[in-house]
Amino acid sequence: MQRRKGEMTLGLYLIQAGYNEGAWRDPSVPANGGVDVNHYAHLAALAEAAAFHFVFLPDSPSVVEQDNANIARVSRNDTFEPITLLSALSSKTRDIGLVATATTTYHQPYHLARMLASLDHLSLGRAAWNIVTSGNKYEAPNFGEEELPDHDTRYTRAKEFVEVVKGLWDTWEDGAFVRDKETGIFVDTTKLHLLNHRGDYLSVRGPLNVARPPQGHPVLVQAGASESGIRFAAALAEVVFTAEPCLESGKRYYATLKEKARALGRTDDQVLIMPGIVPIVGRTKEEASAKLQRLRSYTHIDVQIGTADRWLGFVTDIRSMDLDSLVPESLPRTNFIQSRQKTLLDLAVRQKFTWRQLIRFISDSRGHLMIVGTPDEIANAMVDRFDQRAADGFNVLPATVPGELKDFVELVIPELRRRGKFRSRYSGQTLRENLGLKRPLNRFAQAGISSR
Template sequence: MTTPARQIKLGAFLMQTGHHIAAWRHPDAQADAGRNFQHYVELARKAEAAKFDAVFLADGVGVRSTHLDSLARTARADHFEPLTLLSALAAVTERIGLIATASTSFNEPFNIARKFASLDQISGGRAGWNLVTSSGQAEAQNFNRDVHLAHALRYERAAEFHDVVTGLWDSWEEDAFPRDKASGQYLDAGKLHVLQHRGKHFQVRGPLNVARSPQGRPVVVQAGASEDGKELAARTAEVIFVAHQTFQEAQDFYADIKARVQRYGRHPDDVKIMPGIFPVVGRTQAEAEAKFQQLQDLVHPVVGVALLSTVIGDGDIDLSSYPVDGPLPELPETNGPKSRQRLLLDLARRDGLTIRDLYLRIAGARGHQQVVGTPESIADQLQQWFEQGGADGFNIMAPWLPGGLDDFIELVLPELRRRGLVRTVYEGTTLREHLGLAQPRHPAALRRAA
């Protein structure tokens, strides 16, 4: 039997009206997406018909912007809680993976383990958990805090949180529930494993009251690119969502993670690295640039400056008092996402960008790679990153929805398929099978087999 050729993994990163900060103003955008369930049903079905590996929902546990003038001009204030939404989408899709963000900072491990195990059962093995630590002060203030936990402490807590969740997912062996009516035996008590965790941050007895996942465990996804984030990802993540501005950055990160993974006794293929890509697609270059400029022209300066302040400082920095056409000032290190702040500071210094230049540069992709071009030129870039050690796949960030996703599906995917770079049919039914990740067996079963 021949081994199938390595192919690009694709996530559809769905953000309400689209990823561009002014997307909701696009004449073809679904402006009420934050409360429109049918909008998400149609997007998920389109992505599934196109054979994407998964849909992905980011999340924040609060309205992140406290700048009311900006908030009043964006579509970022209201959106569904992701696990609730994905549970509903599981009922109207059959194959596509369902990945949701849930914070380790403002949840308890038992609740997260139970919710994702339930989603995995409901969907038939299609669930993924995007583990984040949260960073915004506005989020902290919704959970009995004035300020957020320090960066290093967030990651220390997240590492223990992960271990508790995965331990709870191993509460039951694969065949722990015979449910034999004739004998009257519902479960085999010998295949129950009580966690009994007592650590620095958590005390959790267990067991989980949800049966073992159809895919062994839900897939664990992470998005941190700081030093702490990379180390946690190398030990625990199976998929990494990341932002890069250049191909060299992508190659360096890819090589770094694949090397770190091996230091934890893992195979490099055990982790799939999927940078975010913001594609604006036109049948000609001029058409693509016109589409992008249409969105850029809709960015109000108040919105742009507030966006930049949030992305670069996450509530700790306010750029509104600086001249918008002046340079980015020297900024202190914040307690927010350190990798994203460094990325933007380096970009501004390297390209000599003003505050206006920089907010327009991130108005769509927020630090992720932005590609504006034809199907062929976009496919060229994806192929280069994929084949030359920059990515295992991509998280597609549609500029506006639904049209931006439609453009990628209708124009770029046929070109990628012509090159044999993406699937034409699903090879399996679970998210792990889509991503080419092994199904973990229960540790007790492995010990018996040994």
């Protein structure tokens, strides 16, 4: 096992109101933040000033709630598409990475390769793609289908999809566009290659009509933790975003994924595992607890139940349950986000949760590690997981923004730096450089394949 660098990586999960379901009702949160580019620019600037490695934009191409009672009370359905927003933020930031979530299930690889390459050029090498397969049942009807493809099929197609996108990024070699006004040659076609991919799911000729991205390939991020997701991450992901609320399960996941990646010839430092953390920061424990109680008061029971139902995979009617009965050890397996269902059920059984307690836990954190406490307590928890190899860093999910983000930056970051666990400035020009990831070689140039 390779020795790691001594500092953790940090990302900011960039969401319009904050990660807590009731965040938009907090007086400090802009109610229209989801469609205010200046609000997002302010959040990105706070993270960049603190030397965060990247901002991370989630996405789902659908409304995810089941009924109007729930839709009426949530804020997430009024926000920008990620690549569009990050393209705007690329001109308002200089150093911080820009991670866009985009599904392989309902995109075409040529379109997505082109958009992400454009974002990488616009940002001078700071783009990343969070690769997901669609995991919400309401996405399928938006694209002419009755149901999502089954879980394993989505991952099998996704692997082919990613290989196609990477191949498209390589269809122009570095330096192909010479733009020589004297000779009249704009492009050196000896550095042009057709992809000519014909696979089980996709057929794509290429080439891409934009130069190879500055990073070679934008950084590849992935968030699955099911068996299929782990295999996918071990083969392709460079940053892995996961939900691991318990230290021991986090250590097992970390060891399993690194081992599988090594078996495929990859090195530990080229696969960074970054679980989510929801920090509720107070100068005292009592202050932090009061913050959480206030947020809970903002979240209607319809929203809490709807959130739990979604993250458990729409496999049961929670509203019909005796909420004070214990959660069973198993539920029907979902076709949606299987890894999160398992994480939540395992925790509920271990903690002997009632349905009421599980609903509240999911509403607060969606299954991520949540620390409610002082800056020292939060920093200690993060350093402990980093030192015990349960994490290479964290994706920070502030409960409200900008308030909880400011508190994390002003109170927790100094504690991490005091312990020598987080940097004070950027060390590279591109996101790859700042994450310590290698720039990929061009597959065609490496193989000595002639043009076209």
